[in-house]
Amino acid sequence: MPAPVIVKGAAVVASRSRLVRKLALFLAIVGMALLVGTASAMALPIAVLATGTSANAVGSGEGSGLPEVSGDWGYPLAGGYTKGRGFGYHPVHGCSFCSSDHKGYDMAQGCGARIFATGPGRVTIAGAHYGWGNTVIIDHGRGIETLYGHMQWDSIRVHIGQRVETGTVLGAEGNTGNSFGCHLHFEVRVDGTAVPPERFMAARGLPLQ
Numbered sequence: 001m002p003a004p005v006i007v008k009g010a011a012v013v014a015s016r017s018r019l020v021r022k023l024a025l026f027l028a029i030v031g032m033a034l035l036v037g038t039a040s041a042m043a044l045p046i047a048v049l050a051t052g053t054s055a056n057a058v059g060s061g062e063g064s065g066l067p068e069v070s071g072d073w074g075y076p077l078a079g080g081y082t083k084g085r086g087f088g089y090h091p092v093h094g095c096s097f098c099s100s101d102h103k104g105y106d107m108a109q110g111c112g113a114r115i116f117a118t119g120p121g122r123v124t125i126a127g128a129h130y131g132w133g134n135t136v137i138i139d140h141g142r143g144i145e146t147l148y149g150h151m152q153w154d155s156i157r158v159h160i161g162q163r164v165e166t167g168t169v170l171g172a173e174g175n176t177g178n179s180f181g182c183h184l185h186f187e188v189r190v191d192g193t194a195v196p197p198e199r200f201m202a203a204r205g206l207p208l209q
């Protein structure tokens, strides 16, 4: 009668593999918690270092909803965010590779937060792009372009030539390129020249901090 022995052996293996699965799940949860903790810890220094003042968080958006829209345009992040460097002269202390003449507007929600197209247009860059790291550039026509820099590896969801609408998900907030903590570098160009995103967005009813 060898059958019961085999069954018993199988049951032990099954119970062991259940234990392994439970252990793996537990480790995954602990890992996620650590990752989230690291993400928020890393998002903070960029604001503190960049502005020299304390972080100035607004709201409590985690990037789960949709961005606020005004007419044809919308915010690149959904919900509240921490402001980093604004447009203009902003040296980053402790970051020798960060430019001091800042051509964009830095905003942070946390590593992995979704980044949205601010207006309708066509994607002209989707991938690694110089110091901006993983980048998407959208041509909105009439000489207007927007740039979204430092996205996470493998997070870009659009491709060159793709038509996007306001609120199309482009990728996730990351720390690639010349970056000092997870944040979105949002840049607006008119006829090839970077202009202050604060002014550009305010003129469309979407004031930045």
Ligand SMILES: [Zn+2]
Binding pocket: 085, 102, 104, 105, 106, 184, 185, 186
């Ligand atoms: Zn920037």
